[in-house]
Structures are given as structure tokens and as C-alpha cells.
Amino acid sequence: xxxxxxxxxxVVPVKEPKIPAWLDPAALPRPATSAGGLDDAAVRTLVxxxxxxxxxxxxxxxxxxxxxxxxxxxxxxxxxxxxxxPNGHAWVLVRLGELxxxxxxxxxxxxxxEWIGARKHAKAGQMIEKVLARIGTxxxxxxxxRMTRRSFPGGAREDARLxxxxxxxxxxxxxxxxxxxxxxxxxxxxxGTLTLDYGPRRFVVGFDGQxxxxxxxxxxxxxxxxxxxxxxxxxxxxxAAHRRFAALKKDARAAADDRIVALETAMVTGRRWTAGEFRxxxxxxxxxxxxxxxxxxxxxxxxFRVDEDGSFATVGYETHxxxxxxxxxVAHPLHLDVPAWTHVFADCEILQPxxxxxxxxxxxxxxxxxxxxxxxxxxxxxSFGAVLGLARRNWERAAPLHSGGEPGVFRRIGEKLxxxxxxxxxxAAGAPGGSPEQRIRRVQVVTDLDxxxxxxxxxxxxDAPRLGDLDPVLVSEVLIDLATLTPDR
Numbered sequence: 001x002x003x004x005x006x007x008x009x010x011v012v013p014v015k016e017p018k019i020p021a022w023l024d025p026a027a028l029p030r031p032a033t034s035a036g037g038l039d040d041a042a043v044r045t046l047v048x049x050x051x052x053x054x055x056x057x058x059x060x061x062x063x064x065x066x067x068x069x070x071x072x073x074x075x076x077x078x079x080x081x082x083x084x085x086p087n088g089h090a091w092v093l094v095r096l097g098e099l100x101x102x103x104x105x106x107x108x109x110x111x112x113x114e115w116i117g118a119r120k121h122a123k124a125g126q127m128i129e130k131v132l133a134r135i136g137t138x139x140x141x142x143x144x145x146r147m148t149r150r151s152f153p154g155g156a157r158e159d160a161r162l163x164x165x166x167x168x169x170x171x172x173x174x175x176x177x178x179x180x181x182x183x184x185x186x187x188x189x190x191x192g193t194l195t196l197d198y199g200p201r202r203f204v205v206g207f208d209g210q211x212x213x214x215x216x217x218x219x220x221x222x223x224x225x226x227x228x229x230x231x232x233x234x235x236x237x238x239x240a241a242h243r244r245f246a247a248l249k250k251d252a253r254a255a256a257d258d259r260i261v262a263l264e265t266a267m268v269t270g271r272r273w274t275a276g277e278f279r280x281x282x283x284x285x286x287x288x289x290x291x292x293x294x295x296x297x298x299x300x301x302x303x304f305r306v307d308e309d310g311s312f313a314t315v316g317y318e319t320h321x322x323x324x325x326x327x328x329x330v331a332h333p334l335h336l337d338v339p340a341w342t343h344v345f346a347d348c349e350i351l352q353p354x355x356x357x358x359x360x361x362x363x364x365x366x367x368x369x370x371x372x373x374x375x376x377x378x379x380x381x382x383s384f385g386a387v388l389g390l391a392r393r394n395w396e397r398a399a400p401l402h403s404g405g406e407p408g409v410f411r412r413i414g415e416k417l418x419x420x421x422x423x424x425x426x427x428a429a430g431a432p433g434g435s436p437e438q439r440i441r442r443v444q445v446v447t448d449l450d451x452x453x454x455x456x457x458x459x460x461x462x463d464a465p466r467l468g469d470l471d472p473v474l475v476s477e478v479l480i481d482l483a484t485l486t487p488d489r
Contacts, residue, residue, distance in 0.1 A: 017051035022083035031066040050095045069099040097134030109143040133163035138181045145182040180281040188286035196241035199234025211256035264354045267330035278328045298331040362479035369468030374443040382485040400429045407453045
């Protein structure tokens with residue numbers, strides 16, 4: 001520590017901090033350095049360094065030189081708690097978060113609920129903001145996510161939501177990447193099962209390919225559901241296990257629905273994972289892994305599926321090895337030998353969680369590839385119900401114009417890029433079903449969406465790309481969606 005200070009690190013304030021009476025530096029664990037553990041004088045210096053104002057972070061050189069800083073700050077925190085959590089020592093929580101790790105998360109998160117129950121709302125908010133959000137690891141993000149649910153006490157939910165957004169932003173995580181990290185494992189074993197103990201008998205819960213739970217007894221017989229506790233079962237274990245199963249069915253179904261939508265969206269948008277992310281969040285996750293084993297993926301070099309043991313196999317049942325620096329995505333049928341893969345999945349009796357191999361595909365006609373509009377749809381009629389059907393499949397209804405009517409629907413296909421469908425007479429905002437029949441006025445690729453609605457029937461967006469220049473996957477998805485408006489075209 002003396003050598004670091006002699007090197008000119010700007011860490012010493014004008015007035016040296018005074019170590020509080022409730023903290024005995026000699027009783028703290030000794031962080032280790034390459035020269036051994038810190039002596040008493042160095043430990044006192046380190047404590048004073050941690051007491052500096054929040055805007056002075058612990059220098060990287062100190063963090064590199066000293067091992068065991070998470071345990072050191074936890075010991076300080078426990079001393080502060082033992083002293084009755086005196087006010088005026090915000091630095092304790094600040095440094096707990098700045099130097100904390102997943103071990104810190106495990107003991108800090110339960111304290112939030114405890115402090116809320118004791119009406120220590122300010123301290124609970126600081127634990128959320130200063131500790132969990134600052135640590136920002138996947139474990140911390142999951143804890144913050146749990147706090148945003150309705151089962152968590154009142155105002156702390158909003159604190160946790162804001163902290164979650166802040167922590168994800170500091171890590172540069174997209175919404176999709178954040179969602180990957182927040183899928184709970186529900187306490188499942190690596191093979192995706194959970195053992196429920198009734199005392200004299202036990203049951204194993206597993207999940208099928210659609211992530212629907214099933215139950216087997218100790219003889220391996222599958223049951224329709226978990227039986228209610230009986231008179232011979234443990235009066236505490238059995239009811240708790242039964243409640244856990246009820247909650248698991250509900251929560252796992254919600255998680256499954258969310259992940260199925262996310263994986264299908266990833267296929268359509270071309271989202272990619274690194275090899276590490278792919279293994280952690282898809283292949284080895286005890287719940288999501290069951291979905292991953294029912295899809296075909298691509299790493300740019302070839303297509304593969306995930307086998308039951310977590311290895312990768314080609315369409316020819318050969319072992320597939322991910323190339324260095326692999327970028328992995330859910331393969332779209334446009335890029336697959338669909339008949340060959342369909343045979344493999346039928347042979348292995350694999351049911352897919354959403355249409356991938358059986359997904360319909362389409363391409364623009366030759367005369368449309370150099371155009372920005374789909375003239376063959378224009379002038380046709382469609383129903384209000386068909387329009388609402390698009391709104392349930394990644395399409396959005398346009399904002400009302402001055403007349404109060406919504407002029408059409410659109411789908412985002414890129415940054416400031418849309419496929420827009422203008423309708424006549426449009427959708428009345430106050431009475432959406434008032435015009436059950438709609439005429440399709442225009443279907444075009446658009447950049448300036450707001451201005452486009454006001455153009456005349458023959459106007460095109462000169463800055464928009466042509467259909468043949470767009471991603472074939474997105475064009476296929478759009479064409480299949482639009483076919484539901486006018487099936488006869």
C-alpha cells in the first residue's frame with residue numbers, strides 16, 4: 001500500500017478519514033498481496049481509502065494488488081450491522097457494491113426484504129442501488145429481476161426495476177441479452193428435473209419438449225400430476241412440496257412461453273450468440289436447454305442440432321465442432337436443407353417448440369425485386385380481423401392522424417426502416433371495428449414513416465431500399481404475414 005501511495009495515486013484527501021469506533025481494523029480478514037497478507041498499518045490505510053467520498057473509486061492498482069477485497073468489505077459490513085447500522089456511513093454499502101462479487105449478492109439480496117419488513121426503506125433502497133446494481137453480475141441481475149415481481153413488497157419493485165435497467169446499461173446489455181440472463185433455473189438439477197420430498201415418498205418433476213411438467217414416482221411410473229399430501233406424508237414437507245410444484249407449473253409456463261417467443265424472434269431477426277453465451281444460456285440451462293435440443297442452429301460454417309448430452313450433431317449424425325469465434329443463431333428454413341433435417345427430426349421423434357422446419361417461406365416475384373412496393377396487394381380488400389391478426393405477429397398499428405383514425409399497420413424491419421400497409425378508410429381509434437372491410441391502398445418499404453401516411457397514392461419513399469436488397473428472411477416473413485390479408489393474391 002505504501003508503494004502504491006508513493007507512486008502518486010491521488011487517493012489521499014486533504015483531511016484524513018477517521019476510522020469509526022465501531023470498526024476494529026485488526027479484527028478484519030487480511031487481503032493478500034504478492035508479498036503476503038497486509039500488516040496492521042496497511043489494513044488501516046486500506047480502510048481509510050474505502051472511507052473516501054463515493055466519487056473517488058478504489059484505484060484499479062489496489063484492486064489488482066489485493067486479493068480478498070469482497071470478503072474484506074463484507075466483514076466491514078457485518079461490523080457495521082453489529083454496531084446497530086449507525087447512520088453517516090454510506091461508504092460501507094458503496095464499497096460493498098464496488099468490490100462485491102456473487103458471494104456478496106447471495107447474502108445481500110435477502111437483506112432487502114428483511115429491511116423492508118423492518119421499515120428500513122432507505123437502507124433497502126441503498127442495498128438495491130449501491131450494492132446489487134453496482135455488482136451487476138448475472139446473479140445480481142437475477143436478484144433484481146425477482147424484486148420487480150408483484151410478490152415483492154411495494155415501492156422496492158420500482159427501485160429494483162430502475163436499478164436493473166441501470167446495471168444492464170453499464171454492462172452494455174441489450175434487452176435480449178438481459179432477458180437471457182434473467183431466466184430462472186427454478187432450482188432444477190442439470191438434467192432439468194426437480195425432486196419433491198413428501199417424507200416417506202418422493203416424486204421427480206421433469207419437463208417435456210414443450211416445457212410442460214410431468215411427475216414420476218419412485219418406481220419410475222409417470223403420473224398425470226403431483227398427488228395431494230396424504231395422512232402418512234410428512235405434515236410439513238409434503239404441503240411445502242405441493243405448493244412448490246403449483247408455483248413451478250405457473251412460473252415455468254410463463255418462462256417457457258417467453259423463451260419460445262424469444263427464440264423464434266431470434267430466428268427471424270438473425271440474432272447471434274457467442275459460443276460462451278450459447279452454451280451458458282441455451283445449451284446447459286436446465287429449462288431452456290430442452291427447447292434448444294428441438295431446434296436447428298447455424299454457426300455460419302454449417303447447421304447443427306444440440307444432442308441430449310449437450311454435444312452438437314450435423315444432419316448426417318456426425319459430431320459438429322464450433323469454429324473459433326463462432327457466432328451462433330437459430331437457423332431459418334431459407335438457409336437449411338429442410339427435407340434432410342425434417343427426416344432427422346422425424347427419425348429422432350423430436351417435436352419443435354415453434355414452426356422452424358415446417359415454416360412456410362416466400363420470395364418476391366422477379367418484377368418485385370427491383371421495386372419498393374407490393375403492387376399485387378394494392379387495391380385488394382381485407383377484413384378488420386385479418387388486420388388485427390397482423391398486430392399479434394410483430395406488426396404495429398399506426399398512430400392516429402388528426403382525424404382520429406389509424407391509417408394502417410407497419411412492421412419494423414431495421415433501424416428507421418419499415419414495411420407499411422395503408423388502409424382505406426383506416427381504423428377508427430374510438431371504434432376499431434366500425435369499418436369491418438378495409439381496402440389496401442399501398443404496401444411499401446418506408447424510411448420516413450410519419451410523413452409517408454400523408455403522401456398520395458402514387459408516392460414512394462425514394463430513400464427506401466428495394467425489396468431485392470433486403471434480408472431474404474425478413475422479406476419472407478413479411479410476405480407470409482401479408483398473405484393472410486388477401487389469401488387469393
